[in-house]
Amino acid sequence: MNMLVNKDAFSNGQIDSKLWLCEELEQLGWASDLTYIYAGWYGVTAFLLLSRGKFHVYKIRSLDIDPTCQPVADTINENWVFKEWKFKAFTQDCNNFEGQYGDLVINTSTEHFDSMDWFTRLPKGTRVILQGNNMPHDDHVIHSNTLEDFVNTYPLSSIAYKGEKEFVYPDWKFTRYMLIGTI
Numbered sequence: 001m002n003m004l005v006n007k008d009a010f011s012n013g014q015i016d017s018k019l020w021l022c023e024e025l026e027q028l029g030w031a032s033d034l035t036y037i038y039a040g041w042y043g044v045t046a047f048l049l050l051s052r053g054k055f056h057v058y059k060i061r062s063l064d065i066d067p068t069c070q071p072v073a074d075t076i077n078e079n080w081v082f083k084e085w086k087f088k089a090f091t092q093d094c095n096n097f098e099g100q101y102g103d104l105v106i107n108t109s110t111e112h113f114d115s116m117d118w119f120t121r122l123p124k125g126t127r128v129i130l131q132g133n134n135m136p137h138d139d140h141v142i143h144s145n146t147l148e149d150f151v152n153t154y155p156l157s158s159i160a161y162k163g164e165k166e167f168v169y170p171d172w173k174f175t176r177y178m179l180i181g182t183i
Ligand SMILES: C[S@@+](CC[C@H](N)C(=O)[O-])C[C@H]1O[C@@H](n2cnc3c(N)ncnc32)[C@H](O)[C@@H]1O
Pocket: 014, 038, 039, 040, 041, 063, 064, 065, 066, 069, 092, 093, 094, 095, 108, 109, 112, 113, 114
C-alpha cells in the first residue's frame, strides 16, 4: 500500500509537544481503560505513549475525520493493532461522535476544530488532555494568544496541569499550550 504522509507530523514542534504530553501525563500516575485520541492524525501520540510504556492504558482509539489518516496510524501502531486492537484508528468526525466515550480524551489538534461540539458532548467526569497554540495558520480555526486564553476556552471542573512550551527557530517561533484535567 502506498501512503503519502505529511512530514510535519514528525517535526520537532510536533514530536517534542507530544513527548511533553507523555511526560506530564506519566507524572500524574493516571491509568485508563479506554483512551480516545481525537484528531489523532497518524497516531504518533499513541505510538509514543505505548512505546514509553509508563502510562497504563488498556485500549487506545484514534479518531480522525481525514480518511487518509487511518491506514497510516494503523501502520505506525501495527505492533498494538496486532495485539487485539490495543490500538486502532478509525475515520470519524469527532464533533459527531456518539460511541462509547472513554475515560480519557486527548486532543492535541484543538486549533483545527471548527466547532466546540466535540468538547461539549463529553460526559462530566471525563479526563482530558488538550493542546493548542498561538501559531497563525490558514488551517487553524481557534487561536489562543495566551495560556489563560486557552484555559478559558475549555472550562474544566478541575485542573491537574496547565503549562506552555515555547518553540524558537531561526525564522519563527510559537508557543504550545497544554491543559490536563477533568470536565
Ligand atoms: C494537522 S493535524 C494535527 C496537528 C496537531 N498539532 C497534532 O498535535 O497532531 C490536525 C488534524 O485534525 C483533524 N481534524 C480536524 N477536524 C476534525 C474533526 N472534526 N474530527 C476529527 N478530526 C479532525 C484533521 O483531519 C487533521 O488530521
